[in-house]
Amino acid sequence: MQVIGEKINGTRKRVAQAIAERDAEFIQELAQKQTQAGAAWLDVNAGTMPRQEPEDLVWLIETIQAVVDTPLCLDSANPRALEKGIAVVNKTPMINSISGEPARLQNILPIVVAHGCPVIALALDDKGIPQQAEDRMVVIRELMSRTRGQGIEDHRVYIDPLAMTISTNIHSANITLETMRLVRREFPQAHLTLGLSNISFGLPARARINRTFMALAMQAGLDSAIIDPLDREMRAVIITTTTLLGRDRHCLNYTRAYRAGHLES
């Protein structure tokens, strides 16, 4: 499970404040804590207005790189911000994201190709998010044909089948899980990632839903997720589920995690 740490996101109030005040210490602490908690990537989203975003993103990247060498996941739809960001990264970053929307393909895909970046591909297009799994597959197939056409290997693509809240459609989780199973069958080399917490929007005790959904999603083939790596309970669910799914020889990872104290609540 490749965890993409979600915490450095300017749409969160405290992070927005840190960006505005150039509070490097706050950002660096987020970067270090997420890295220590096992994040494979750190999502970086400036979340600011288009004209301000390139400068803010560059500041974030340089600030983070001063303390950790975890690869970054540049989260923006603004090609100018991405280009500026890529110019200052130490390691090839993941790009978050492309989708079936023509503007995204046109503006973002060339950047992905030019820099050989792994990329998150969202199962939506200009008509929105397809309701049914089979319709999401239509978008995903189109996206895969575009990335393949540009010479991007499947294993560089992190397909996000999208999780909508079960608040407004009780089958939302089922649709996401079904989409993942179809992706696994058709594109076995591609990764599956997910902005998982959407699933519980509008409900109380969201963490409980998110964690249980993680276990179900891993069974359906999820091998990456955009989450808070500091969520100990979530981490324990990931470790336990990995073991239950037979991906932990002699339960070694599980027993090690136990001894390290990761499984205590």
Add this chain to the structure above:
Amino acid sequence: MSNNQTLVDAIVDMREDDALQMVQSTLDAGTDPLAILDDCSEAMEIIGKRFEEGDCFVPELIMAGEVLNQITKMVKPKMTTTVKTKKLGKIVFGTVEGDIHDIAKDIVAFMLDINGFEVTDLGVDVPPAKFVDTVQKTGATIVGLSGFLTLAYEPMKETVNALKAAGLDNVKIMIGGGQIDEQIREYTGADAFGKDAMTAVSLAKQWVGVN
């Protein structure tokens, strides 16, 4: 007009079958259909308040909406005269072009509706021209623009400009969603921004001169 507390309670507690049965027997007994609608709006007000207080959740709002729809369908044929309850004002609402987030928008539209406004909900990914068109057609005096993504700021600004360019200077525009603050309000040229559904309601009431 005294309220039927058992009906109000049944709706508030989401006991669908009970509520519908009560409505049916009340109608059969010849009660004024308007009294039933009155109970409904009291129930919705309670549900809305609970939602604001974090004591009731999105799926329950949707459930309450479904129950309300069914009751309205049962009551309508029994209404002898079409009594149009007086609305406070007309509002055109939608998520701006390029953004497809709908939940927050739906909640605000719902709260405006139960607080007495006539809301035309244009859905998501709504182009500026559609807002202009609908305002002209409905004669709405208020527009609500929703957007969750930072990408939404530009289309918000374009929509505000389009409304102004169409000569709809008197239409009041509120924006909301995600990270919107005073700086973004200023950027987009909207009249006000709101952090939650109740702010939207009090802004709208203020603009039509109520309270």
